[in-house]
Amino acid sequence: MSVEEVGLPARQKQVQQLTTLFHHPSHSAVPSIFIYGHSSTGKSVTLSHVLKTRKLTHVIVNCVECYTTSLLFLEVLRSFSSNEESIWKCDNMNDFVRNLRKILSKSEEAVYIVFDKAESLRDRNVNILPAIMNLQELTSCNLCVILVSELPWEKFYNGIGIRDPFIIFFPDYTKEELVEVLCHLQSPDTDLDFYRHYVTMVLAVFFLACRDLRELRHLAEMNFSIYKEPIEKGVATVNDKHKLWKNLEPHLRSALQKLYMREVSSDEWEKLQSKSSETALVKRQNIVELPFYSKFILISAYLASYNPAKTDRRFFVKNAGKMKRTAHSMKKDEKKSAHLRGPHAFPLDRMMAIFYSIVDGRVPPTANIFAQISSLVSLRFLSQIGHEDQIDSPRYKCIVSLEFITNIAKTVNFEIIRYLFDFV
Amino acid sequence: MTGTLLVQAQDIVKRRLCGNSLPVQLFSNLQSAETDIYNLLKRTVEYAESNSLLIIGPKSCGKSTLIKKVVSRVKKNENAAKNLLVVNLNGYMQTDDRIALDEITRQLQLENTIGDKVFGSFAETLSFLLQALRTGSNESQPILFLLEEFDLFAQHKNQTLLYNLFDIAQAGLTPLAVIGVTCRIDVMELLEKRVKSRFSHRQIFICNTWTFKEYVGAFKDCLQIKVEEKKKKAKWKIFLAKWNKNIDMLSEDLTVLEILEKQFLISQGLSGLQKLLMYPVWLLSNQHPLITPADIEESAKSLFADSKANILHGVSVLELCLIISMNHLMIIHDNQPFNFHMVYNEFLKFSQKKSHILHNYSKAVVLKAFEHLIELELLKTRDHSGIGISKIQKEYQPMVLLVENSQLLEAIGKYPGCPTDVKQWAQSSIV
Known part of the structure; x- marks a missing residue:
């Protein structure tokens, strides 16, 4: 069920504000309006609701969908022009303004052009945005340009002047308002008090980490069946709030660890919930099957990237002699830790030396081995630093995560943590 | 009855706030600039002199309004002005010289003349266009080229359009006035050497020098409606008297003055003032027929809100x-x-x-x-x-x-x- 049909909870002030601005369509309209607020605070819904209920001539263009300027122009022109067969050729501002003038010259009433997700307009030609903000003046028609975005207006400044619009802010929903909206979105045949209580529980768990209505709605819908389960089985009644909560809580806690992840489709998720075989799924990720030597190459690349070069002796030389344990060498500077600062680049020779010392048996340095290095580069596990044509002594960086490399190392029974300087 | 009167008044004020018809007295400080431009255009129209001119001033200080006013004055007064042709170009719209040339053709209504002719160069086309305007006698029609966002034209490849316009203006065959409007003070640096040498270097700098007192005056001018602006009906007069009195009261209200001063310190321009007054004017209705200080306060609150917060x-x-x-x-x-x-x-x-x-x-x-x-x-x-x-x-x-x-x-x-x-x-x- 769409929100438009039943009004908008917690957005009365904005509706009233917009209605005021759209009053008397025959008068000259506000040249430009800018609406901003966090994602899913009802910006687009409220706007289109007001435009529709007041029966105003308008068009809503999504700037992400219309990824070129001419698509954007065509979309606007097409929605206003009456005869379908006229195919506009319109790929520059001049033609757009001219055509718009031609179409709108007859109408007295104000026309509203909405650009949704307007932040992507900034990536276009630099002159597009200022021209759009000036559209009323350029066309000398009675029109109003409305931009909808998640970013505040000052992010749209581009150096030389851009006309300031009339700004409307959509504040975020409070916790109470979220409960109201979530209940509002439910189909009317659910027991509202029961559902309200449930939503309050869900919010209590998720509210600190997530205030996005869309995500919360998804979570609430996914877990509602679990909440209802004891009732359907006859173990509990509607009023056994505590019992229901005890049943629900572990599921919510585990969902919290995967907030926003959407690792599985909702369909699969439901299946998993019934089988409770979640662990199998987690394991499936993060494992990439590689050739045996490739694994060792990757491990040695990781070690070369994250260990300082001077510690190689300590880790890989068999009879390194007695290391002098001075206070200086023991003290690790946390700021310099490679796991915080990011991987270092290393020359090929160093990686090969580590490779030979960790791999069992003799491996001849054939083209096979080197070919595996370049395939690791194309798999984006390694990245080559500097120019590609530098054949002499290429330098690489290992760009996989610690979690990934421990999984790889486990498959070849190599305890990588023991060889990492940051964890010694 | 007050309802319809209110709607009428609202319409007038709304038009001003959207910048369509600003009251004349707002730009009294631009008097000298206006005479300069007027004389220049007059010479073009009467004595077929060619001229080029740049108007430089910050955003929303009344450059375009000034030009519009002068052009309409010239068209009204002079005898010869009937055949003054105006070509309006805007840097936002004509993003390259080919588009600009098409637009010039269109505005001079020469699409038929040009037909399917093929031209070698830009200059040829332009001079053909101007030639075509010479009617039977040897006398040419004076043309005014108005280039808004002039700085953007300087970014076009080779600045062909600017070069040709200034070149023709200097050659003096066709009476041509080229007026550029821009907000960039360094606009001369953007011009290529050959373009610069053909430009007359006549520049007019406009800036807004309102004091706070004048700013409050502008506030009143924006909202107050003179009786002459509509038919002199008794009811309308009574309504206006009430309306204007309310504006007078507003301009003396302490909270309003405080807000105006804050806005004045941020920007002296008219556009900030327009933004401030927009919502209170739109808010008017039968139940709420007069602007109150609270309305302006509310509007200021959302205007000054810190978006990052x-x-x-x-x-x-x-x-x-x-x-x-x-x-x-x-x-x-x-x-x-x-x-x-x-x-x-x-x-x-x-x-x-x-x-x-x-x-x-x-x-x-x-x-x-x-x-x-x-x-x-x-x-x-x-x-x-x-x-x-x-x-x-x-x-x-x-x-x-x-x-x-x-x-x-x-x-x-x-x-x-x-x-x-x-x-x-x-x-x-x-x-």
Whole structure:
């Protein structure tokens, strides 16, 4: 069920504000309006609701969908022009303004052009945005340009002047308002008090980490069946709030660890919930099957990237002699830790030396081995630093995560943590 | 009855606030500039002199309005002015010289003349166009080229259009006035040498020199309606008397004056004033027929609102914690860039030692929150080039925070239901 049909909870002030601005369509309209607020605070819904209920001539263009300027122009022109067969050729501002003038010259009433997700307009030609903000003046028609975005207006400044619009802010929903909206979105045949209580529980768990209505709605819908389960089985009644909560809580806690992840489709998720075989799924990720030597190459690349070069002796030389344990060498500077600062680049020779010392048996340095290095580069596990044509002594960086490399190392029974300087 | 009168009045004022018909007295300070431009155009029209001129002034100080006014004055008064042709070009619309040439053809209504002719060069086409305007006798029609956003024309390849226009103006065969309007004071630097040498170097600088008293006057001029503007009906007169009296009262109200002064200190321009008055005027209705100081106060509140504070108000506690740890990192490392792992490390230190409510979120969830903050442009990558993206993991991208320390503290003070330990952590980085 769409929100438009039943009004908008917690957005009365904005509706009233917009209605005021759209009053008397025959008068000259506000040249430009800018609406901003966090994602899913009802910006687009409220706007289109007001435009529709007041029966105003308008068009809503999504700037992400219309990824070129001419698509954007065509979309606007097409929605206003009456005869379908006229195919506009319109790929520059001049033609757009001219055509718009031609179409709108007859109408007295104000026309509203909405650009949704307007932040992507900034990536276009630099002159597009200022021209759009000036559209009323350029066309000398009675029109109003409305931009909808998640970013505040000052992010749209581009150096030389851009006309300031009339700004409307959509504040975020409070916790109470979220409960109201979530209940509002439910189909009317659910027991509202029961559902309200449930939503309050869900919010209590998720509210600190997530205030996005869309995500919360998804979570609430996914877990509602679990909440209802004891009732359907006859173990509990509607009023056994505590019992229901005890049943629900572990599921919510585990969902919290995967907030926003959407690792599985909702369909699969439901299946998993019934089988409770979640662990199998987690394991499936993060494992990439590689050739045996490739694994060792990757491990040695990781070690070369994250260990300082001077510690190689300590880790890989068999009879390194007695290391002098001075206070200086023991003290690790946390700021310099490679796991915080990011991987270092290393020359090929160093990686090969580590490779030979960790791999069992003799491996001849054939083209096979080197070919595996370049395939690791194309798999984006390694990245080559500097120019590609530098054949002499290429330098690489290992760009996989610690979690990934421990999984790889486990498959070849190599305890990588023991060889990492940051964890010694 | 007052209803329809109110709607009429509202219509008039709305038109002014949208910049369509501003009251004349607003631009009394531009008198001398107006005479200059007027004389220049007059010479073009009467004695077929060619001229070029640049009008330079900040945004919304009345450049375009001034030009429009002068052109309409010239058209009204002079005998010869009937055949003055005006070509309006705008840098936003004519984004290259080919489009500009098409538009010139269109505005001179020469599409038929040009037909399917093929021309070698830009200059040939333009001179053909101008030739075509010479009617039977040898006398040419005077043409005014009005180039708004003049600086954008200077970005066109080779500045062909500008070169040709100035060249023709200098050659003096066709009476041609070229007037450029721009807000860039360094516009002369943008012109190529050969273009510059053909330009007459006549420049008029316009700027808004309103004092606060005049600013309040402008406020009144924007809202008050003169009786002559409509038919002189008795009811209309009575209504206007009431309306104008209310405006007078508003301009003496202390809260209104305070707001006006604040706006005046931010920008002297008219556009700020228009923005301020917009909502109160739109708000008028039968139940609420006169503007009250409270309306203006309300409008000012939303106009002066700090948008970054608004955005910070809406982030989740987890995201807020990340911003706090970034802020600490920026202070500790003396504004050096940081990456996600450093932020996460800082966050872990806090959540493990201090906070009981922020139980361990998985790293992936924290990363998502971090990415959301990037999306909100509260932090950005240090290098704009974007070369590094495939060469380095996103967790290690160097980032900088775009929130000031004071801004953050203020936002935390206003944040609804902010946990106490988070508040304390924001004050000092020691956990």
